[in-house]
Amino acid sequence: MKKIGNQFRFFLPFLFLLIGAQSGFSQSLQVDASISETNIYSGEQVQIELAITGTSIGSVSQPAPPEIEGLRWMRGSTSRGTKYVLENNTPKITYTFGYVFIAQEVGDYTAPPFEVEIDGQQYQSNTLNFTVLDPATVDQQEAERAPDIYVRLEPNTDTPVVGEQVVIDVVLYFKNGIEISSYQPTPGWKAEGFWKEELQYPQRAQASSTIVNGVRYQKANLIQYALFPTKSGELTLSPFELTLSVRQQRSSDPFGFGFGQERMKVESVPVTINAEPLPSLADAEFIGAVGDFEISRSITPREAMVGESIEITTRISGSGNVPLINKPEYDYPEALEKYNPQQSSTINRQNRQISGTRIFTDILIARNDGTYTIPEANLAYFDPSSSSYKRITLPALSFTAERDPEATPVDVQDVEFQVKPITGLAQWTSSAQTPLHQKTWIWILIILPLFITAAAFGYKKYTDRMNTDTAFARSRTAFKKAEETLAKIEETSDIKQGYYLIEKTLIQFITDKLDLPPAGLSNRDIIAKVEQLGDAELTSELKRILDRCESIAYAPNVSAQNLENDLNKTRKILKDLGKLV
Incomplete structure (x- = not known):
């Protein structure tokens, strides 16, 4: 049998050229240059890659690199590669050329463009900026003490105002020669004093090269959070813990093929955020919004019958502390007449920010006919970019209520009974029937x-209140949610995870029962609220359980029996709290 593989390999470029020729022999060429490192120590190697992309490219000879000051x-x-792709039914060919340089003199430089001649025409690439560093400025002892792997919490600002969005990046640093095959965050990271939202991020983190204190690291952004301070003052983010699967090249292997894999835990240092209070506001109603928002108000319908419901809808859209x-x-x-309002939210966690829409609906009913006017309202939100309040005036709204023309008016005389006295002889008889x-x-x-009517009315009133009264609904469902969370403890063998679920159950139950904010309160705040109920023994037991949950990471001798005992005590605390509130 005759082999055709090599022939097909040589035929493929001509096939692309033929298709390109059929499209009109027109070509759109792009010449791009890129550099592997922008900060290079003198004596280090660096690679510059030149990529030539087009729909129809003839023979391309390898371009000679220009003279680049600071590099040799x-x-x-030199390396060379070719790539063929089909985009939107259009063939594209990319030729790549790689050049290796050695950094020379220290300084800031700009590499001139590469010049390429293709089919008799001259093309130029972009320029490249880079810096050559002096290795003598590196403290060798400090560099030797630098850890191979560490994790940091990096906020985009450390001086926000209350309610301002702070984006926290969980960033992993590791030296060259180390491969991170997987990572797993430890559950239960706390951000006391903040409302916390996890942002959407790529499932596979991309690493880039960077220099930290003279040491070259690979840097990977793993997770992003959006934090919103709920109070002013100095707030501390607790350490963030990661479990890593690490493959590291063994220095004893002379050929560089041996890799040892291990699991290790790394923990960040605490980070302090200084939250500043919001300035005072006197001429408008501040609705707690901090960010960039648009606010509008509408009424539906504008004409109604007496007794029909009227909806006043306020829509607040933008980016910031939407929840x-x-x-x-x-x-x-x-x-x-005003009935229980309704509210809904749509939250978007993409593009490194929290954005979305929050809608509030007031339900009104007019009992008399006439024209009603809801006065204009002056609202305000705080814009961190300008460090000032933005005031929005919502115009007045009007609607007309009319009586139903088909309704029959009832007069008092219509309901009077025309009772006339009975005249004549009356004969009274006795009946033996009951x-x-x-x-x-x-x-x-x-x-x-x-009885059926009363029961139906009570059930409807209960369901209406569950749908409209958030505090009542949270209180009524607190026990059910607590039992569902505690049931997960019996399914896990991880003691730390069990205590995390106990802490979550207690905080969620207490905040639901006492109608407290679901996030942003510390354990100390929770205990203070329970202490106001007047049961010292219950407060003491609650404090002991929460302290145990906080210190479980540093108590390695805790057994499964301890967890079971504390689980039973947690159920008793929930029962006693339920009797008090």
Whole structure:
């Protein structure tokens, strides 16, 4: 059998050229240059890559690199590659050329463009900026003490105002020669004094080269959080812990093929954030929004019948602390009945920020006909970019309530009974039958519909309150959510995870029962709220359990029996708290 593999390999470029020729022999060439490192120590190697991309490219000879001040070209180390792709039914060819240089004199430099001649036409690449560093400035003892791997919490600002979004990057640093095959964050990272939202991030982190204190590291952004300070003052982010699977080249292997794999834990140092208070505001209502927002208000419908519901909808959209925005309060005419408001949120966690929409709906009912006007409202949110409040005036809204023209008015005379005295002789007879009011089934027929109606009314009132009264709904479902979380403890063999679930259950139950914010309160704040209930023994036991949960990471001798005992005590605390609130 005749082999055709090599022939097909040589035929493929001509096939792309033929397709390109059929499209009109027009070509759009792009010449790009890139450098592997922008900060290079004198004596280090660096690679510059030249990529030539087009839809129809003829023969391309290898371009000679220009003279680059600060770098010396290592002749004979050039690499070459070819890539064929089909984009939108259009063939594209990319030729790549790699050049290895050695850094020379210290300084800041700009590499001139590469010049390429293709099919008789001249093309130029972009320029490249780089810096050559002096290795003598590196403290060798400090460099030797530098860790091979470490993790840091890097906030985009350390002086936000209350409510301002702070983006925290969990960044892993590791030296060359180390490969991180996987990582796993330890559950339960706390950010006391903040509302915490985890942002969406790529599942596979990309590493880039950087120099820290004279040592070259690979740097990878693993996780991003959006934190919103809920109070002013000095707030401390607790250490963030990661479990890594590490492959590191053994120095004893002369050929460089031996890698040892191990699991290790790394922990960041605490980070302090100084949250500043918001300035005072006197001429508008601050709704708790900090960021960049648009606020609008609408009414539906503008014409209604007496007794029909009217909806006043406030829409707040933008980026910032969307989950923490408060409902605006409006001055409604006293003749309108106001029912429990409704609210909904849409949160977007992409593009390294929290954005979305928060909608508040007030439900009103007019009991009399007429035209009603809801006055204009002056609202405000704080814009951190300008360090000032932005005021928005919502125009006044009006609607008309009319009586139903088909409704029949009822006059008092229409309901009067025309009772006339009975005249003539009356003959009284005695009946041997039992009177109706003494028959049991008569009373059942009378009372049963009333009982069913009362039960249906009570159930509807309960469901309406569950749907509209957030505090009532949280309190009623607190026990159910607590039992669901505690049930997970019996399914896990991880003692630390078990205590994390106990702490989560207690905080969630107490905040739901006492209608406290679901996040942003410290354990000390929670204990202070329970202490106000007046049960010293219960408060003491709660403090002991929460202290145990906080210190579990530093108590390696805790056994599964201890966890089971504390689980039973947690259930008793929940039962006792349920009796008090």
